[in-house]
Amino acid sequence: MTxxxxxxxxxxxxxxxxxxxxxxxxxxxxxxxxxxxxMGKLARDGFEPALLRLIGPWLERKPPVVACGMVGSRQGWVxxxxxxxxxxxxxxxxxxxxxxxxxxxxxxxxxxxxxxxPADVMRGEETQIAGVxxxxxxYDGVLCLPGTHSKWAQVSAGEVVSFQTxxxxxxxxxxxxxxxxxxxxxxxxxxxxxxxxTGVSDALSRPERLGARLFxxxxxxxxAGLSPxxxxxxxxxxxxxxxxxxxxPYWLGQRVTxxxxxxxxxxxxxxxxxxxxxxERMNATDCTLAGLAALAPESEAAR
Amino acid sequence: MTxxxxxxxxxxxxxxxxxxxxxxxxxxxxxxxxxxxxMGKLARDGFEPALLRLIGPWLERKPPVVACGMVGSRQGWVxxxxxxxxxxxxxxxxxxxxxxxxxxxxxxxxxxxxxxxPADVMRGEETQIAGVxxxxxxYDGVLCLPGTHSKWAQVSAGEVVSFQTxxxxxxxxxxxxxxxxxxxxxxxxxxxxxxxxTGVSDALSRPERLGARLFxxxxxxxxAGLSPxxxxxxxxxxxxxxxxxxxxPYWLGQRVTxxxxxxxxxxxxxxxxxxxxxxERMNATDCTLAGLAALAPESEAAR
Numbered sequence: 336m337t338x339x340x341x342x343x344x345x346x347x348x349x350x351x352x353x354x355x356x357x358x359x360x361x362x363x364x365x366x367x368x369x370x371x372x373x374m375g376k377l378a379r380d381g382f383e384p385a386l387l388r389l390i391g392p393w394l395e396r397k398p399p400v401v402a403c404g405m406v407g408s409r410q411g412w413v414x415x416x417x418x419x420x421x422x423x424x425x426x427x428x429x430x431x432x433x434x435x436x437x438x439x440x441x442x443x444x445x446x447x448x449x450x451x452x453p454a455d456v457m458r459g460e461e462t463q464i465a466g467v468x469x470x471x472x473x474y475d476g477v478l479c480l481p482g483t484h485s486k487w488a489q490v491s492a493g494e495v496v497s498f499q500t501x502x503x504x505x506x507x508x509x510x511x512x513x514x515x516x517x518x519x520x521x522x523x524x525x526x527x528x529x530x531x532x533t534g535v536s537d538a539l540s541r542p543e544r545l546g547a548r549l550f551x552x553x554x555x556x557x558x559a560g561l562s563p564x565x566x567x568x569x570x571x572x573x574x575x576x577x578x579x580x581x582x583x584p585y586w587l588g589q590r591v592t593x594x595x596x597x598x599x600x601x602x603x604x605x606x607x608x609x610x611x612x613x614x615e616r617m618n619a620t621d622c623t624l625a626g627l628a629a630l631a632p633e634s635e636a637a638r
Numbered sequence: 639m640t641x642x643x644x645x646x647x648x649x650x651x652x653x654x655x656x657x658x659x660x661x662x663x664x665x666x667x668x669x670x671x672x673x674x675x676x677m678g679k680l681a682r683d684g685f686e687p688a689l690l691r692l693i694g695p696w697l698e699r700k701p702p703v704v705a706c707g708m709v710g711s712r713q714g715w716v717x718x719x720x721x722x723x724x725x726x727x728x729x730x731x732x733x734x735x736x737x738x739x740x741x742x743x744x745x746x747x748x749x750x751x752x753x754x755x756p757a758d759v760m761r762g763e764e765t766q767i768a769g770v771x772x773x774x775x776x777y778d779g780v781l782c783l784p785g786t787h788s789k790w791a792q793v794s795a796g797e798v799v800s801f802q803t804x805x806x807x808x809x810x811x812x813x814x815x816x817x818x819x820x821x822x823x824x825x826x827x828x829x830x831x832x833x834x835x836t837g838v839s840d841a842l843s844r845p846e847r848l849g850a851r852l853f854x855x856x857x858x859x860x861x862a863g864l865s866p867x868x869x870x871x872x873x874x875x876x877x878x879x880x881x882x883x884x885x886x887p888y889w890l891g892q893r894v895t896x897x898x899x900x901x902x903x904x905x906x907x908x909x910x911x912x913x914x915x916x917x918e919r920m921n922a923t924d925c926t927l928a929g930l931a932a933l934a935p936e937s938e939a940a941r
Binding site (some may be wrong): 502504511513515558559 | 702759805859886
């Protein structure tokens, strides 16, 4: 394993995965590493060993570690209590120190955000939002962070004003892998833009018909030869379209920036374009690292 | 095992279960039996042995067997091709004989219904609809058959005019048992009518917000102490309310009759009552048996 002397270490620790980056003081990534030891697989005393297995070779000069994500939840390493919106997405004063036994480790965990009404929470996305504000100083508008639990956030004057979460990605996974619809999607290999567009359009014009349109995918597979690619693409379109219908107060007439995985962001951009919204797109990892950099003591000079 | 001499045998053979009734010529149920050997667990050559295990003791006088449900699907014992609406729900001419080797067995399978546009299919519910038409002669109005895949059917002049399927029951199962929402529903034991009503009302007034309202159940559990009973009841209300929003052209200003399991039908009746619809309720098994009786040769006298 390579010996490195990073100025600090960035960690994105979600439910399913653990990712770490060895960072230079100027923001350069010296190395990165990841493991499947997500929060969901670890008991409280399993976090420190899991982190040491991943970043042990980087710790010789005791660089500070800054982490975001579900690692700070009640079931995580240590709870970092939510901060309430409206507020800046991150605040160094909200950092929580994780309990460690290895003298080389000093780990700070960023808290998530909560909103009282409508009740909502996020952990991890607040760091990406902070990153957007560093990369696009003075950003005023809406951020959409698509994923398992897609987030829409209104950002103004350096603060998250409000946000809303949609279970779109989780619904897609459940319906395409665990419901009766999976039978009609077996062997799906490619895109079908026309089917996606139809799904988006159908959902936006009559969102209340979702439950019926879902079963239509099954019925058309049985009696009208709907292909697996078309069924899967239309399911994606129906769910993203339903999300856009519900999130309309966020995006209508607004500046919208997408922060997420490339293919998924492209699908959202396509759906928004059909509504006349030219959304900007930013790389999710870039935003995560920029957000964590705002919390790293050693990177003061870089800001 | 008891020796019986039924005039005919009724069989409801779905994806998950197999149920059979030994019937007298006058429609009296002499005995009933069920097994978990549903269509989904059987290969093509497994149907006859499964049926013999269940009804062997009733076959001494070779009573005809009439079956409905997924047993007639492409993956079933033998495919009974769909009939297209508009048409009467059942037609003796559409019966398909199952291939058997035991000389005591003569099995007829009822076909399901299909609709070309919007594409839709049913197998099993057509028999319950036929049963309603026998039990309520001249019925003109709408039938709602709630379940895993809820069906709404427009019935007039003895025919199914149109129908639509909603994946409500399957969505409830997936979300309450396999999604992030399950964490907030562990230990749910009872009803919460107020939470159910809120869910129905929210969904009917703003159906496009479903994806966001689902995640609110999680967020309220984390930050506002939402109880498992309330979370589960509101999820049920949100999904049934979304179905009612989509099915509004079916029920608005119509005579509505519910055919389904008792608790589920009660929930639908409660949701419809809040919209000013006093739905009638019928027992699903009574309707299945009345529908199969219309197909049984030995029950001619009873009709």
